[in-house]
Amino acid sequence: MTAMIGEAGTRDAQEAFDAAVAADERIEPRDWMPDAYRATLVRQIAQHAHSEIIGMQPESNWLTRAPSLRRKAILMAKVQDEAGHGLYLYSAAETLGVSRDELLDKLHTGRQKYSSIFNYPTLTWADVGAVGWLVDGAAIINQVPICRCSYGPYARAMVRVCKEESFHQRQGYELLHTLSKGTPEQHAMAQDAVDRWWWPSMMMFGPPDDESTHSAQSMAWKIKRHSNDELRQRFVDICVPQAEILGLTLPDPDIRWNEERGQHDFGAIDWSEFWDVLRGNGPCNEERLNRRRQAHEDGAWVREAAAAYSEKHDRRTERDRHAEHDQHGKAQA
Numbered sequence: 622m623t624a625m626i627g628e629a630g631t632r633d634a635q636e637a638f639d640a641a642v643a644a645d646e647r648i649e650p651r652d653w654m655p656d657a658y659r660a661t662l663v664r665q666i667a668q669h670a671h672s673e674i675i676g677m678q679p680e681s682n683w684l685t686r687a688p689s690l691r692r693k694a695i696l697m698a699k700v701q702d703e704a705g706h707g708l709y710l711y712s713a714a715e716t717l718g719v720s721r722d723e724l725l726d727k728l729h730t731g732r733q734k735y736s737s738i739f740n741y742p743t744l745t746w747a748d749v750g751a752v753g754w755l756v757d758g759a760a761i762i763n764q765v766p767i768c769r770c771s772y773g774p775y776a777r778a779m780v781r782v783c784k785e786e787s788f789h790q791r792q793g794y795e796l797l798h799t800l801s802k803g804t805p806e807q808h809a810m811a812q813d814a815v816d817r818w819w820w821p822s823m824m825m826f827g828p829p830d831d832e833s834t835h836s837a838q839s840m841a842w843k844i845k846r847h848s849n850d851e852l853r854q855r856f857v858d859i860c861v862p863q864a865e866i867l868g869l870t871l872p873d874p875d876i877r878w879n880e881e882r883g884q885h886d887f888g889a890i891d892w893s894e895f896w897d898v899l900r901g902n903g904p905c906n907e908e909r910l911n912r913r914r915q916a917h918e919d920g921a922w923v924r925e926a927a928a929a930y931s932e933k934h935d936r937r938t939e940r941d942r943h944a945e946h947d948q949h950g951k952a953q954a
């Protein structure tokens with residue numbers, strides 16, 4: 622593109638791009654955009670899409686063991702939603718000139734990442750509740766601002782995703798509420814799940830602002846609207862009163878209301894654990910990737926059948942068009 626439009630053209634295009642971003646307009650697939658902007662979006666949207674589909678695994682673990690038909694139906698709907706989120710996001714990434722095959726290959730070979738949160742195991746039924754309340758809750762806080770992202774297809778995909786995430790968060794909250802107000806054993810199970818998921822959820826907002834490598838540029842491009850630490854603070858402020866209603870304790874003795882700041886203070890995060898899980902040493906990294914690769918191989922026949930069907934369909938339309946053309950010719954003769 623750059624070579625075709627020449628140096629002056631690139632300058633004009635860059636100016637038009639900058640003006641659109643400054644005016645809060647959307648950048649669309651056919652618009653000129655800087656290579657680094659495109660690359661950042663591909664990386665972020667792909668990582669987001671991968672997280673949606675890998676995120677199906679920890680919860681699908683409980684589909685066959687849900688304690689009632691009602692709970693099973695809810696969980697099935699939720700896990701299916703996550704598959705749908707993956708599809709919207711892969712489609713959004715494809716508008717930037719990459720293919721889904723290419724992205725999946727990068728996931729399977731470890732060249733692209735997914736959110737580290739899914740490398741933790743779901744040990745009890747209460748984990749389904751804690752994941753919904755905390756993990757989907759954190760996801761919403763991250764994703765609501767992306768509805769105003771400068772790249773149109775990504776922003777639009779997020780509108781529906783966020784509506785569905787809010788259902789996910791509520792089902793987790795309601796599940797934990799039921800357990801917490803149930804027998805002492807159920808309450809203990811809910812508390813244990815919250816104890817294990819709290820800190821990993823806090824890490825979902827990414828490293829602190831002064832260590833976050835991509836943040837400043839993404840904010841300037843309006844891909845990102847708030848810093849990691851701002852979003853993390855919002856999460857704590859939302860969770861504290863909800864935990865009170867649930868009758869559960871957040872496993873951080875340093876959480877307290879700070880009158881001066883009008884926000885909650887909270888304890889220090891163990892970032893060594895975050896970097897370790899990111900490096901592939903989390904409890905389930907290998908299991909998740911192996912399962913994903915296996916699912917991809919198992920689905921090969923579906924992709925082949927779909928491709929064969931689409932080819933047949935194209936051939937038929939082509940033949941019908943020729944037949945129509947011939948008949949038209951005869952009628953005129």
Ligand SMILES: [Fe+2]
Binds near residue numbers: 673702706782
């Ligand atoms: Fe999702």
Ligand SMILES: [Fe+2]
Binds near residue numbers: 703760789
């Ligand atoms: Fe979700």
